[in-house]
Structure formats: C-alpha cells, structure tokens
Amino acid sequence: MDSETKTPEGQPRAEQDRVVIFDTTLRDGEQCPGATMTFDEKLEVAELLDEMGVDVIEAGFPIASQGDFESVQEIARRSQNSVICGLARAQPKDIDTCAEAIKPAKRGRIHTFIGTSPLHRKYQMGIDEAEVLERVTASVTRARGHTDDVEWSAMDATRTEEDFLCRCVEAAIKAGATTVNIPDTVGYATHDEFGALIRMLLERVPGADQIVFSTHCHNDLGLAVANSLSGVMAGARQVECAVNGLGERAGNAALEEIVMAIRTRADAMNVWTGIDTTMLTRASKLVSRVTAFPVQYNKAIVGRNAFAHESGIHQDGILKHAGTFEIMTPESVGLKESSLVMGKHSGRHAFREKLKELGYELGGNAFEDAFVRFKALADAKKHVYDEDIEALVDQEIASAHDRIKVVALTVIAGTGGPQKATITLDVDGNQQTFEAVGDGPVDATFQAIRSLVPHEARLALYQVSAVTEGTDAQAEVMVRLEADGKIATGRGSDTDTMVASARAYVSALNKLMARDARRKPETMLAS
Ligand SMILES: CC(=O)SCCNC(=O)CCNC(=O)[C@H](O)C(C)(C)COP(=O)(O)OP(=O)(O)OC[C@H]1O[C@@H](n2cnc3c(N)ncnc32)[C@H](O)[C@@H]1OP(=O)(O)O
Numbered sequence: 342m343d344s345e346t347k348t349p350e351g352q353p354r355a356e357q358d359r360v361v362i363f364d365t366t367l368r369d370g371e372q373c374p375g376a377t378m379t380f381d382e383k384l385e386v387a388e389l390l391d392e393m394g395v396d397v398i399e400a401g402f403p404i405a406s407q408g409d410f411e412s413v414q415e416i417a418r419r420s421q422n423s424v425i426c427g428l429a430r431a432q433p434k435d436i437d438t439c440a441e442a443i444k445p446a447k448r449g450r451i452h453t454f455i456g457t458s459p460l461h462r463k464y465q466m467g468i469d470e471a472e473v474l475e476r477v478t479a480s481v482t483r484a485r486g487h488t489d490d491v492e493w494s495a496m497d498a499t500r501t502e503e504d505f506l507c508r509c510v511e512a513a514i515k516a517g518a519t520t521v522n523i524p525d526t527v528g529y530a531t532h533d534e535f536g537a538l539i540r541m542l543l544e545r546v547p548g549a550d551q552i553v554f555s556t557h558c559h560n561d562l563g564l565a566v567a568n569s570l571s572g573v574m575a576g577a578r579q580v581e582c583a584v585n586g587l588g589e590r591a592g593n594a595a596l597e598e599i600v601m602a603i604r605t606r607a608d609a610m611n612v613w614t615g616i617d618t619t620m621l622t623r624a625s626k627l628v629s630r631v632t633a634f635p636v637q638y639n640k641a642i643v644g645r646n647a648f649a650h651e652s653g654i655h656q657d658g659i660l661k662h663a664g665t666f667e668i669m670t671p672e673s674v675g676l677k678e679s680s681l682v683m684g685k686h687s688g689r690h691a692f693r694e695k696l697k698e699l700g701y702e703l704g705g706n707a708f709e710d711a712f713v714r715f716k717a718l719a720d721a722k723k724h725v726y727d728e729d730i731e732a733l734v735d736q737e738i739a740s741a742h743d744r745i746k747v748v749a750l751t752v753i754a755g756t757g758g759p760q761k762a763t764i765t766l767d768v769d770g771n772q773q774t775f776e777a778v779g780d781g782p783v784d785a786t787f788q789a790i791r792s793l794v795p796h797e798a799r800l801a802l803y804q805v806s807a808v809t810e811g812t813d814a815q816a817e818v819m820v821r822l823e824a825d826g827k828i829a830t831g832r833g834s835d836t837d838t839m840v841a842s843a844r845a846y847v848s849a850l851n852k853l854m855a856r857d858a859r860r861k862p863e864t865m866l867a868s
C-alpha cells in the first residue's frame with residue numbers, strides 16, 4: 342500500500358495518496374434529462390476516458406435496457422486500461438445481468454447499492470433496518486461470486502442515522518465489498534459534515550482500513566466538488582464524478598474540477614490522481630457535443646472564459662507574468678494559450694499586443710488615436726473581433742496624412758422626411774459645419790460634404806457590408822469617386838453606417854486631392 346510511484350508530472354507519490362477517479366458520465370451523467378447518448382457516442386466517450394487515465398468507468402446500468410447492457414458490454418470489450426463498472430440494485434437479477442455485461446473487461450467491477458436512510462427505507466423500499474442489512478449482505482455476497490472487485494453504495498447516506506450507516510458499511514465489508522461509496526444522493530451535506538462523516542466511518546467501522554472509501558456528491562446546493570474534496574481530506578481515496586459535472590438534477594462533482602483542484606493544490610491536499618489533465622478540454626468538448634449540453638461560459642477549468650482575460654489590469658499582468666492572474670497554465674488542461682479578449686475594459690498594453698499579433702506597428706499619436714477609437718468602438722459594440730480592430734487601424738493608417746477629417750455627424754432619417762445631415766469637417770486644421778437636405782440620409786451626408794468641399798467628382802459606387810456579425814457589427818462602406826478620368830476608392834468603418842459612409846466618402850476625396858498635386862485645397866473649399 343505504501344509503495345512509491347510517480348505522478349504524470351514525474352513527482353514521486355505514495356500509492357496510498359492516490360485518489361481513484363471513478364467517472365460516472367455514462368451512468369449518472371446520462372441519467373440527467375436530455376443527456377441520453379447513442380451506443381456509438383458512449384463508445385467514443387469511454388475510449389477518451391480510458392485514454393485520459395480514468396481509473397474506473399461506470400459504463401451504465403445493464404438491467405435498465407438492452408441498449409445499456411450492450412453498451413456496457415462493448416465498452417468492457419474495448420477498454421485498455423480502465424476498470425469497467427456496471428450498476429446494479431440489491432437484486433439478484435440486476436447483479437447477474439451486470440456481471441454478464443462486464444465479463445469481457447480485463448478488469449470489471451460490480452457496483453451494487455441500496456437506500457439506507459429512513460425516507461428511503463420507509464417510502465422507496467418499504468422495508469425495515471434488518472431487511473436492509475440482509476440485502477446488503479446478500480447483494481455484496483452475490484456480486485463477489487462474480488468478481489473480486491465489488492463496490493457497495495449506501496444511497497442517501499448523508500441522511501442516514503450514523504449508527505445504522507456504520508452497521509450497513511460493516512455488513513458490506515464483511516460480505517466482501519472492496520470499495521464503499523458514501524453518496525450525498527440529494528446534495529444535502531455541507532462540506533464539514535461530509536468530511537466528518539467519512540472520518541467517523543473510518544474510525545468506527547471494523548475493517549474500514551482494509552477497503553477504499555469513496556465519495557459520490559451531488560450538486561443540488563453547488564457543493565459537490567467541495568464536499569468530495571472534504572471527503573478526500575478526511576481519508577476517502579475514490580471520487581465519483583462526471584465530465585462537465587453532468588448528472589441527476591444539478592449534476593455530480595465535475596471531474597475536471599476535482600482533478601485540477603487536486604493537482605493545483607497538491608500542497609494543501611497531499612494527494613494525486615493518474616489523469617492526463619491535458620485531455621480535460623477535449624473530454625469536456627466531446628461530452629458537450631454528444632449530449633448537446635453547452636458548457637457554461639464561466640465554468641471552472643473548461644468554460645470558454647476560464648483562461649480568458651478582458652480587463653486592462655489583468656491583461657497587463659498576464660503579459661508581464663501569467664502567474665499574476667492564472668493559477669494553472671492553459672496548457673495543463675489542453676488549451677494552447679490564454680486569450681486576451683479585447684473589450685471596453687482593455688488597456689494600452691493589451692491593445693499594443695493585439696496590434697502586434699495582427700501585424701501592425703503604430704507609434705506615438707497614431708497608436709493613441711487608434712486606442713481612443715478602439716475604446717469608443719468597444720463602448721458601442723458587445724464583441725470587438727480582430728477584424729474590427731483591423732478595419733479600425735486600416736482606417737487610422739489610411740487617414741494619417743489626410744487633409745480632410747470627419748469630426749462630427751448628425752443625421753435625421755425616417756419616414757417623416759426631409760432627411761438632413763449636419764457634418765463638421767476638419768480641413769487643413771480648420772473646422773467647418775454644414776447642414777444639407779438630401780434624398781435619404783446618405784445623400785444628405787454626401788451633399789453636406791460636397792457643400793463644404795466643393796468638387797466635380799462623381800459618385801461611381803457606394804457599397805455597404807458588415808465587418809463582423811450581429812446587429813452591433815461594424816459597417817464597412819466603400820465609396821468610389823471619379824473625376825477627370827481618375828478613380829479613387831475610399832473605405833470607412835463604424836458601428837454607425839452613416840458615419841462609416843461619411844468616412845468612406847472623405848477618404849476617397851482625400852485620395853483624389855492627394856493625386857491632383859496641382860490643385861490647391863483652398864480652391865476646393867466652400868467660401
Ligand atoms: C441515486 C441513483 O442514481 S440510483 C440509479 C437511478 N437510475 C435509474 O433508475 C436508471 C435506470 N432505471 C431503470 O431503467 C428502471 O428504474 C429499472 C429497470 C432499474 C427498474 O424498473 P422497474 O422494475 O419498472 O421499477 P421502477 O423503476 O418503477 O421502480 C424501482 C423499483 O426498484 C426498487 N429499488 C430501488 N432501488 C433499489 C435498490 N437499490 N435495490 C433494490 N431495489 C431497489 C424500488 O423500491 C422499486 O421497487 P418496487 O417496484 O418493488 O416498488
């Protein structure tokens with residue numbers, strides 16, 4: 342029991358400190374409404390769990406249906422490393438069917454259970470304490486007739502009288518159970534109560550030191566992981582859990598959280614698991630796909646925000662030293678890197694880094710101007726995508742030497758008419774405002790520009806498209822002007838299509854002016 346071994350990270354660990362990871366995604370996980378998996382999907386999940394280093398896979402409840410029987414049997418046939426376990430009530434037919442299903446496994450386990458609490462005895466089973474005890478002995482004995490690896494569970498253990506629970510556990514051990522599972526079936530226990538329960542059983546039940554105690558905590562009060570870990574700190578050496586916390590009602594303890602808490606806080610818990618944690622993200626995605634249950638964005642370890650940072654102070658810290666705001670590396674759970682999400686809380690450090698990543702180098706004023714425009718965009722838009730930043734910076738670069746700049750624009754549109762645009766332009770450092778009426782808001786805007794900067798150019802093309810998705814997407818407008826056989830194309834982007842239109846028009850105009858070096862700007866201005 343006390344032989345030394347090594348963790349997957351190569352650190353020596355004693356076998357007695359190893360926590361057996363018992364995955365019940367395919368049994369308790371599948372019991373949650375809507376999470377039914379097909380035969381093939383179950384095989385796919387089991388294969389990944391096996392590869393990931395899960396010690397025991399509870400593959401199903403073979404008596405439940407022919408389909409369950411067949412999937413447990415096939416998983417048992419295919420499993421390379423994991424122990425394959427099936428669930429069975431305290432009934433001979435359940436146990437024999439389960440034994441048949443797990444038979445092909447290199448290592449198989451029968452998991453038999455019975456309700457022990459007063460509520461379960463009286464209402465679910467309609468039997469007294471003596472009969473429960475008899476059934477514990479009979480079921481475990483029958484299971485041992487099939488295999489040496491027998492787990493016994495006291496359903497609703499946390500609401501069972503302590504003395505009676507001790508007697509049940511003792512009966513199970515005497516009959517040959519090698520693992521005794523203490524479920525918090527309805528997620529009722531607090532974390533100190535649960536730890537104390539495991540400690541009490543270890544201290545009081547004869548033979549308790551010869552078997553493995555296991556936890557099986559439900560998440561009705563959001564305490565499943567905390568309670569399981571409390572059980573481990575008290576001496577339990579198996580944790581039953583499910584990928585993404587899938588399970589009856591509010592679910593089971595989430596496998597990824599248990600495993601990463603044990604790994605990250607090995608200093609506090611002094612235990613370890615044999616799980617290849619770099620496969621956790623894959624496992625989460627697979628289970629989410631086959632069950633069609635989305636993973637909550639802010640879910641610990643595998644939520645899409647678990648390694649994402651949006652606020653400037655955090656992004657700055659991450660860029661300087663990831664440890665400032667991350668207690669695990671993204672690589673340790675199978676992600677390539679953390680993500681810096683650009684948004685209204687981002688600061689200059691992150692913005693500069695994002696520009697670098699997109700291949701831009703802006704210095705001095707250009708950077709500051711782009712940053713100010715980025716902040717304004719982030720205020721107006723829910724998601725700022727890379728394409729938004731590219732559009733914004735391209736415009737910034739293109740307009741750096743422009744003589745005409747759009748300062749402000751107000752447009753009145755709608756069915757009432759007339760459509761009006763009031764525009765303020767900066768032309769060679771002088772700001773001027775003009776109001777024009779037009780045939781629609783775009784026409785009014787362009788008329789106002791034409792009035793402030795008189796020119797002969799003809800509008801040859803006006804085209805609007807969206808840079809990204811959603812109703813708050815940036816509009817990208819392309820304007821083509823033609824004058825004296827010359828063509829100039831301008832682009833403008835903004836969440837406001839009219840502002841994007843004005844920018845695009847002015848950009849095309851700037852290009853025309855730049856190409857016509859003979860032309861003096863003063864001659865183009867309205868008097
Ligand atoms: C806490 C848990 O997660 S326990 C596991 C829960 N999972 C499931 O129930 C999923 C699979 N279940 C099924 O397919 C069905 O319920 C079956 C096949 C097991 C049983 O179906 P049925 O025979 O039609 O019984 P039904 O489900 O209606 O009722 C359960 C019966 O099992 C009995 N029972 C419940 N738990 C146990 C147990 N651990 N040991 C012995 N009998 C039990 C109940 O008292 C009830 O018996 P009764 O018919 O004499 O009143």
Ligand SMILES: CC(C)C(=O)C(=O)O
Binds near residue numbers: 454494496497524557
């Ligand atoms: C069968 C047992 C382990 C169970 O699922 C529970 O009590 O929640």
